[in-house]
Amino acid sequence: xxxxxxxxxxxxxxxxxxxxxxxxxxxxxxxxxxxxxxxxxxxxxxxxxxxxxxxxxxxxxxxxxxxxxxxxxxxxxxxxxxxxxxxxxxxxxxxxxxxxxxxxxxxxxxxxxxxxxxxxxxxxxxxxxxxxxxxxxxxxxxxxxxxxxxxxxx
Amino acid sequence: xxxxxxxxxxxxxxxxxxxxxxxxxxxxxxxxxxxxxxxxxxxxxxxxxxxxxxxxxxxxxxxxxxxxxxxxxxxxxxxxxxxxxxxxxxxxxxxxxxxxxxxxxxxxxxxxxxxxxxxxxxxxxxxxxxxxxxxxxxxxxxxxxxxxxxxxxx
Amino acid sequence: xxxxxxxxxxxxxxxxxxxxxxxxxxxxxxxxxxxxxxxxxxxxxxxxxxxxxxxxxxxxxxxxxxxxxxxxxxxxxxxxxxxxxxxxxxxxxxxxxxxxxxxxxxxxxxxxxxxxxxxxxxxxxxxxxxxxxxxxxxxxxxxxxxxxxxxxxx
Amino acid sequence: xxxxxxxxxxxxxxxxxxxxxxxxxxxxxxxxxxxxxxxxxxxxxxxxxxxxxxxxxxxxxxxxxxxxxxxxxxxxxxxxxxxxxxxxxxxxxxxxxxxxxxxxxxxxxxxxxxxxxxxxxxxxxxxxxxxxxxxxxxxxxxxxxxxxxxxxxx
Amino acid sequence: xxxxxxxxxxxxxxxxxxxxxxxxxxxxxxxxxxxxxxxxxxxxxxxxxxxxxxxxxxxxxxxxxxxxxxxxxxxxxxxxxxxxxxxxxxxxxxxxxxxxxxxxxxxxxxxxxxxxxxxxxxxxxxxxxxxxxxxxxxxxxxxxxxxxxxxxxx
Numbered sequence: 124x125x126x127x128x129x130x131x132x133x134x135x136x137x138x139x140x141x142x143x144x145x146x147x148x149x150x151x152x153x154x155x156x157x158x159x160x161x162x163x164x165x166x167x168x169x170x171x172x173x174x175x176x177x178x179x180x181x182x183x184x185x186x187x188x189x190x191x192x193x194x195x196x197x198x199x200x201x202x203x204x205x206x207x208x209x210x211x212x213x214x215x216x217x218x219x220x221x222x223x224x225x226x227x228x229x230x231x232x233x234x235x236x237x238x239x240x241x242x243x244x245x246x247x248x249x250x251x252x253x254x255x256x257x258x259x260x261x262x263x264x265x266x267x268x269x270x271x272x273x274x275x276x277x
Numbered sequence: 278x279x280x281x282x283x284x285x286x287x288x289x290x291x292x293x294x295x296x297x298x299x300x301x302x303x304x305x306x307x308x309x310x311x312x313x314x315x316x317x318x319x320x321x322x323x324x325x326x327x328x329x330x331x332x333x334x335x336x337x338x339x340x341x342x343x344x345x346x347x348x349x350x351x352x353x354x355x356x357x358x359x360x361x362x363x364x365x366x367x368x369x370x371x372x373x374x375x376x377x378x379x380x381x382x383x384x385x386x387x388x389x390x391x392x393x394x395x396x397x398x399x400x401x402x403x404x405x406x407x408x409x410x411x412x413x414x415x416x417x418x419x420x421x422x423x424x425x426x427x428x429x430x431x
Numbered sequence: 432x433x434x435x436x437x438x439x440x441x442x443x444x445x446x447x448x449x450x451x452x453x454x455x456x457x458x459x460x461x462x463x464x465x466x467x468x469x470x471x472x473x474x475x476x477x478x479x480x481x482x483x484x485x486x487x488x489x490x491x492x493x494x495x496x497x498x499x500x501x502x503x504x505x506x507x508x509x510x511x512x513x514x515x516x517x518x519x520x521x522x523x524x525x526x527x528x529x530x531x532x533x534x535x536x537x538x539x540x541x542x543x544x545x546x547x548x549x550x551x552x553x554x555x556x557x558x559x560x561x562x563x564x565x566x567x568x569x570x571x572x573x574x575x576x577x578x579x580x581x582x583x584x585x
Numbered sequence: 586x587x588x589x590x591x592x593x594x595x596x597x598x599x600x601x602x603x604x605x606x607x608x609x610x611x612x613x614x615x616x617x618x619x620x621x622x623x624x625x626x627x628x629x630x631x632x633x634x635x636x637x638x639x640x641x642x643x644x645x646x647x648x649x650x651x652x653x654x655x656x657x658x659x660x661x662x663x664x665x666x667x668x669x670x671x672x673x674x675x676x677x678x679x680x681x682x683x684x685x686x687x688x689x690x691x692x693x694x695x696x697x698x699x700x701x702x703x704x705x706x707x708x709x710x711x712x713x714x715x716x717x718x719x720x721x722x723x724x725x726x727x728x729x730x731x732x733x734x735x736x737x738x739x
Numbered sequence: 740x741x742x743x744x745x746x747x748x749x750x751x752x753x754x755x756x757x758x759x760x761x762x763x764x765x766x767x768x769x770x771x772x773x774x775x776x777x778x779x780x781x782x783x784x785x786x787x788x789x790x791x792x793x794x795x796x797x798x799x800x801x802x803x804x805x806x807x808x809x810x811x812x813x814x815x816x817x818x819x820x821x822x823x824x825x826x827x828x829x830x831x832x833x834x835x836x837x838x839x840x841x842x843x844x845x846x847x848x849x850x851x852x853x854x855x856x857x858x859x860x861x862x863x864x865x866x867x868x869x870x871x872x873x874x875x876x877x878x879x880x881x882x883x884x885x886x887x888x889x890x891x892x893x
Contacts, residue, residue: 439877439878440877440878441862441873441876441877441878441879441881442880442881442882443877443878443880444878444879444880444888444889444890444891445878445890445891446877446878446879446890447878448874448877448878449877449878465874466870467870467873467874467876467877468831468866468873469833469859469862469873469881469883472818472821472822472834473831473833475822475825475826476822476825476826476829476830476831476832477831479825479826479829480829483829484829497888501838504815504818505818508815508818508819508822509822511819511822512819512822512823512825512826515822515823515826516826519826537891537892537893538891538893540891541891541893544891
């Protein structure tokens with residue numbers, strides 16, 4: 124049985140980790156390792172530890188950057204770290220970030236965080252078990268959490 | 278026979294992977310390994326895995342960043358990761374990114390994505406089989422997908 | 432007994448190192464290694480040395496970037512370095528940065544620096560001894576030094 | 586006999602590679618390895634390959650970023666990669682970038698590209714054979730391609 | 740006897756290397772290795788070579804970025820490289836950068852470059868021989884080259 128890691132934060136205002144675990148377990152039989160850290164800049168090393176020390180084949184890194192300029196810079200730094208962690212381990216770490224200014228109010232933001240997390244969990248299942256399904260969707264304008272953009276109309 | 282990797286995304290709105298494979302196979306006898314991931318930030322590790330785990334001598338990393346500021350930041354992060362992946366493997370990963378705001382409408386954007394992908398596939402063939410052809414073109418203002426800028430007029 | 436490293440700076444205008452040590456020792460029995468460097472850009476290697484040469488299981492990296500644009504760029508560079516240092520050692524380095532423009536006056540800034548440092552020290556204790564407590568707080572909008580944002584109201 | 590690598594691009598609008606080789610050979614007896622790639626983001630791995638696979642002691646990385654914002658971002662990414670490549674090989678890779686907006690017209694730009702390349706080739710000779718000459722010039726405001734700024738007037 | 744490396748540039752308009760060596764030798768008995776390179780982007784690998792090939796325990800990296808936007812970007816890239824070089828060697832590389840727009844005229848700029856270099860050389864001595872003196876100064880708002888900001892007034 125494959126092990127998937129869930130790295131999430133106490134900074135986030137929605138329990139994205141719970142949503143990810145619920146969706147993954149709904150779709151497949153997997154062992155889940157969860158590791159909650161304070162903020163998004165703690166996610167890169169948490170993901171690396173999940174891979175190296177707790178046997179995860181793939182990790183989801185879940186976070187909700189705040190609305191300030193400094194928060195966006197933190198997200199940028201975290202993203203670079205998440206990419207570097209992938210290159211050092213040769214494993215996927217699927218970043219799922221939800222920005223506060225992507226939604227109008229708390230309700231909408233919670234809905235977005237839930238949908239985006241679940242749609243990325245579906246991608247995780249495809250990466251692990253059904254890569255040909257991703258290739259079938261190549262170039263089709265998929266958007267996680269929002270309506271798909273779809274392929275270009277030509 | 279050399280193996281070339283094609284890493285592409287479901288986020289893109291044009292099937293750049295199919296165009297790349299078509300052009301490569303039109304030009305040379307190659308083994309192709311395709312790996313489709315959700316978005317451009319998943320490309321660096323996908324390219325590294327194609328090199329390490331599936332024997333690719335060179336990888337094309339194909340993506341279409343969205344039009345928002347956050348999309349451009351993602352492209353920047355992906356680009357840094359693609360360069361790092363090259364340095365860790367000492368192999369070329371030819372990045373082909375097409376931005377939505379490079380064209381006026383869907384038709385033009387699809388044409389650009391197709392041409393840029395194919396012209397970069399031609400560069401791949403030169404890198405693998407005809408490096409002296411690249412040197413002959415050095416400093417001549419080549420532009421993939423658009424009309425060439427040409428050499429400076431002096 | 433676990434060893435925690437404290438990397439701090441002479442550039443900072445509040446003795447965050449002393450606050451961190453006081454809070455950690457109030458909460459647990461720990462060996463502390465302190466390493467003071469001139470500025471925040473010296474923190475990444477100081478943290479790595481604390482881990483490699485002085486046996487620290489985890490390091491707190493404490494700094495107060497100045498108010499100028501160049502200071503913010505330095506903080507950005509230091510943050511990237513702190514993330515890289517974590518990835519090279521597979522250990523947490525908890526960054527605690529306090530920006531001068533986060534407060535109205537010296538009194539408020541000192542209070543913020545003290546509270547943020549102590550609340551992050553509490554996170555350190557949770558990471559080392561009570562990880563399940565962090566997971567219980569996942570997605571609850573914790574903010575170190577300021578009032579918590581709380582979970583989204585849905 | 587020492588080997589110097591020349592990494593250049595087909596994107597550039599001036600044959601900087603030819604200028605570099607001409608100047609280096611005018612000044613010293615060297616073996617030259619040339620490697621032309623499509624664009625500046627391909628330069629970091631090309632330089633690393635020249636060092637690792639073709640025995641170069643030092644590499645010149647020559648490029649002409651385009652005038653658009655995205656071109657400048659590419660140059661930034663390439664520069665970070667060139668610095669990383671140097672750190673991974675412990676060898677110098679002398680970056681020579683010429684920006685289109687540094688000159689008024691094609692003639693001036695070609696002159697700038699030629700002079701900057703040649704003056705950096707002179708630096709290469711100093712690094713390889715006459716390091717004491719560089720120290721003699723330390724702090725004297727040298728500017729490659731433009732008139733020197735000179736030392737501060739005190 | 741400890742060896743300290745001095746990496747400086749021909750681009751700088753003040754002989755910061757000479758000032759650093761003078762101050763270090765005034766304060767302690769040290770072996771000095773000096774390595775002058777063309778510009779600040781050459782400093783990261785120069786510092787790494789000083790550590791790896793010439794036995795330096797610590798390096799000072801001295802530079803004066805120019806006044807243009809591209810110069811500031813170069814400084815940013817150099818800073819990231821200097822931090823990475825420290826992480827790869829686990830040694831301190833004390834960056835001393837002086838920006839042209841930090842002063843009103845040449846006289847003031849030269850004074851600033853001299854003072855900042857010397858005050859950082861004093862930090863080097865503390866790091867090597869008197870670390871407890873740095874901890875005594877922790878959180879006291881030290882500023883190299885300018886008047887100290889001092890601790891927050893509470």
